Amino acid sequence: MELGMNAGSSREALRRARDEAELLIASLTRDLNGVIDASLSSNADDEHDPEGATIAFERAQVASLLAGARRRLADLDAALERLDVGTYGTCERCGLPIPAERLAVRPSARTCVNCAS
Template structure:
């Protein structure tokens, strides 16, 4: 692996570590919310004061799911670096523009192929 691929791999692994830390924190928040709702006898479904506990759980679960998907995408990006295919579109085999990779480091397709999907 050349120096450029090593630095790309290191950057992806840092992003992955940050994302994993975020997922762990979100998972803890979700567990705390479940525990709080179990020990509470509040009638949150009929509370006129705003969002329900169920809504908060759903929202937090969605963010956690998105974070876990990002982790999986970053794992695949690291595998592409190791295979020497990072930065090459999985569909058309053209180079993925650097600007796209900066904006979305786990991108596996070029903009044209992504917009067709």
């Protein structure tokens, strides 16, 4: 782990980010369910009705955001596992420490800046 980062503050930052991801997932799930419910009660034909295309686009957009939030949650869970086994803050490619600044911005980072670019 990068010098200057301690396991307690890292764990707290990861838990906070994880809590935020879970809240986002819950919100997006509600949004997606709302869009789906609205489309079920509508007689819009996605293929031929201009309004149907809007509903389909909105559904796809929310589904994509939800998938991204779920990936973020999985990345944060993986970071917590790395913290538990003592590899958190170490680049998976080169083995060098990941700078604390990078971990502060992206707590689930698996690589250092050089290897990420």
